[in-house]
Amino acid sequence: MIVERIAIEGYRCFVKSATVAGFGAGLNVVSAPNGTGKSTLFEALRRALIDHHSVSGVEAEKMRPWGRSISPSVTVDFAHGALRYRVHKRFLDDPSCELSRWEGDDFVVVDRGERADEKVRSLLSRPTAPKGLSREAHWGLAQVLWAPQGMIELGPLGPELATRVRETLAAQVVGARGAEIERMVEERFRAFFTPQTAKLKAGKKAPELVRRSEALALAKTAVDRARERHERAALTQERVGALRAELVRAERERSERGAQLAEREASLRAFDAKVSARAEAEQRATVAEAGAKSAKVELDAWRNGKAQLQERERRQADAVIALALAKARRDEAAVEVAAASERESRAARAHGALSELERLYRAARERARAEAVLADCDARIAAIDLEILRVEESRAALVPDAPTAADVASMRALEAARSSAKARLDALALTVTFDAKSPVTIEHEGEAKALSAGETLTLRALGALSAALDDRVSLTVRGPLSGPDAREAEESLQASAAALGALSRRFSASSADELDSLRAKAAAASMELRARERGLSTLGGAQARLALIERCREAVSTLELVVTDDRSESALAAELERARIDAEASGSIRTSAEARRDAERALAEREVAVAVAEERVSSCERATGEARAALDELARRGKSEAACQDAFERAALSLDVARVALSKSALELEGRAEIERAVREGVAHCARAEADALALRDAARTEEGRLDELVSGATFTVLARAEEEVTRLESEVARLEVEAEAVKLLREVLVRCRDEAIAKVSGEVERAAGRILGRIATGSSLEVELGETFAPTRAWVGAREGEGVALERLSGGEREQVHFAVRLALAEVLASEERPMVVLDDVLVATDNARLARVIEVLEDAAKRMQVIVLTCHPERYATAREATWISLAR
């Protein structure tokens, strides 16, 4: 589409009519200062070409010049292909649209109203705007080709437009021939399937396959029905067969039951005949029994009499033997009584001896105990006496005025003082030592001392010392005079000697050690006394002694009282043991007395037994006599024994015969009740068998009726025909299914291959945009990635490697250049069919002049394939354009 002229009236700032004309087919630069309605012109162009003439609403109201009620109108002349058109739209009040075509000398109306709207839109771009123009996404192709003021950025394309772009790309990939085939495939597909869900179509437009499948389903139902009937026929046949077999069995059962019943009734009659026969036999048996009984009585009289006599004789003999036995037992008992008396007296003796010995033994033990007590008391008294004596001795050994430890201490102190004083005096004294080489006598202070050879003598004196040696030598030694020290030592010596003397005298001890020894001795004596006193008190002291003396006295009186013989206690103990054994051996006195009494009682009993036995012997003799008399009486009175025997045997024989006959009939006659029950059961069985057979006959008849009905329906023939129909339809459906599946598969594969090819081609758009960018920014090329909706998403500076840069991270200039390049690249791709029109309204404002110069070159190049309209308020920026048509709105 190439816009040639735009006329506008009553539209926003254009209250009066205004016309912009002279657009070229290539690059057009429309210049106008700010506020001269450049963008209004652009909007009016858009409304004229895209919008519905009947548009309304707040947004549309803005078309009306401010404060006026006139209706805006726009007229655009444009060329499309070889034809020229004019569209005139009037908005808001009394809206209208009119599309005219240039026919030689004038524009002639081709369409009006909505249809004219539609036609214009289709000339401009295929996907038409469905709603108002407030959203860019509704602009259709204009979204790509028209950049509104300052809005070079290309948002995501609307879904239809994205599809259109993709289709356009695909058309390039596929080519016209391929598209034609694709269209045919799609058409073929839609003959079978719904395009969205890819399901087989239903209803009036359903393919043959669906109709055949439905027919097949129906045919299958018919088969199911026919098969059900056919199977029912088979089942009914089986049932009839079973019922007939059952009926045969039932009939047999019925006749068997009848025969059985007749048999049972016959046996009942036979039974009753036997009952009367038995009564007769019973009668005969009774008579025979009576005869046998009387014969037996006679015979038994004989037999019993004889047996009785024998028995009584035997008893008599027994009684005689019993008497002898009783007597012998009585004699034995008398002997036993004597022996028991003897044992009793022996036991009495043994027990007497034992008691005496026990008494003696107890006395001996008592005496021994008393003697022991006496000895013990004596010993303890002696011990106490000894202790008393010792206490006396200790008490006597006690020293009356014994030195104390203090005394010892003071004496030691005095001795120390004395020796100290003596030492000090010694230190002050003159000392002369004589060492004899040969015997010599030394006289000193009037005292002579003879020394043998080798002896020494040392002399000491204060101040001066004189000695004479064997009267031959007189020696005097003088020293310096001793001062107060000597005096003081002298005094101390004398004082301590005096005190020591006093103490020595008092305790008759010459030294402190001696004094200490005295003190120790006194202390030991005192301790000894205390120990003895403690010992004495342990023994009980004098009181205990008195008690002991008392006990001695008691023991002595005991000894005097106890009587005993000379035997010792142990001897007595041994004898006592022996006597005890004796006593035990002869048993207790009471036991032996009882034994004796028992023996006496036994003797008395046996005496009685003897008497009884004698009595029994005489009674048996009497009975024997009686029995013998009875037999004699029997013989005298009637038949002999042999005759009786003979009569009895005959009677017994006839009784046996009668009894055998009776028992035989008895055996056969048991169980009449059972036979009667069997007959009753037989009757019931017959009735039941009859009923069963009848029921079966009815059931068989019913089933046969059913079978006849099914048979006349020829179920197999019907089934066979139905199955044939199903098979025929199945093969047809299978054939159609293959066809449908094949068409589906063909479309699926084709769509897949096309999508793959398009994916390759949208790479072409990216590359084209990249080439444009390369031309704009020589030196630093940019690569671009397009998203699913063809909006650029990322860019790479230089080669397309790594993550790239998100578009919003680019500088403003670069970003608008990217969008510009993508728009242009898309326009190039879409330009394949009809020369498109690109409108750029004051865009690329952030692009520097150097780059803009290269943008202009790019635009000039693009203008060979499309109309480019640039609206700007800075026409000087496009001064480098060589082949532009310049249009100024200032006028």
Add this chain to the structure above:
Amino acid sequence: MGMRAAHAGAAAEQVRAARIDAAERVAAAARARAADFVVLCGDTFEDNQVERALVARVVEIMASCRCPVYVIPGNHDALVPGSVWGDGSFARAPTVRVLRDESPLDAPGGVTLWPCVARARHDERDPTLWVRAPSDGRVHVLLAHGTVESVHYEEPWYPIARDCAERARVDYVALGHFHQHLEYVGGDGVARMAYSGTHEPTRFGERDPGQALLVSIEKAGDRPSIEPMVTGALRWLVVEATLREAGDVARTADAVRAMGEGAQTLMRLKLDGYLRVDEQDALVSLAEMVRERFLFGRVESALRPAPTDSAWTRDLPPGPVLDAAKLLAQWAEPSFDGRPSHVSAEVAARALLELYSMASTGE
């Protein structure tokens, strides 16, 4: 009679009618050869529940033999309540005798018949065990329906021992059940037992069907003469062809044509291999010829375009369409195993042919 003929498609009724005609030929043969009597050894009818009009028609044909016709029930027409044998038409045909008991009976020509009767669809017992023919100078013939051991048959019921004739001491055992003609030679080298097979072929792939046997025995103990007589009319042909070279379609068409006129022929033509682009029309006319020439004709094609035949791709524009064709050609090859699971080679081949046909018609 009265069989199901789903495998004959629309010709099912003709197939059934052909069996009636064949039965008439059997009766005609009996008349022409003056047979003493005719025996039918079971499965005269496909099922006891066939339409009664058919039963009446068959009885009429039997009665037209001009000699006694002895019939035993087989497992398909077993003697059960409601069976075909209860149909009133039998009572009206005195020469037709349905044998219902296992008891010998005399037939014309000094023959004693020993009929074995099937009373159920299935039975595991040998039905002939009761027969012990006496040596009384008569010709003894045993009639049975069942499976001779070692015959592999889809209904392996009523087993019959191979030495049945010897054991039963009969001169001949006439068998029914198996569809094909089959004779059993005994230890003495003489065939005394045979299946006649069906009087009319039944389905594709049978061997030696469509015959009746004319059996002649001079006197007791003589070797039976068994003469097969063709009574069947329909031919059931299965032709398989693998196409490899140019002209194979035409050659196949010639071969089919050479099989003669087809009013009595049922044909299944199985095609495999590759179809050449210039033979598509020939294939269409071959299929038409098969359908029209024969009583029943079906072409089962597993043909696919030859991958090496560039003529196919000539009409296809390069790009996605050609890509799709190549992909489908790969999938159409039955031996290819990289096909998606939902696609069969048959469907892929068909899709490919669709694509080619669109490409050629769209020009």
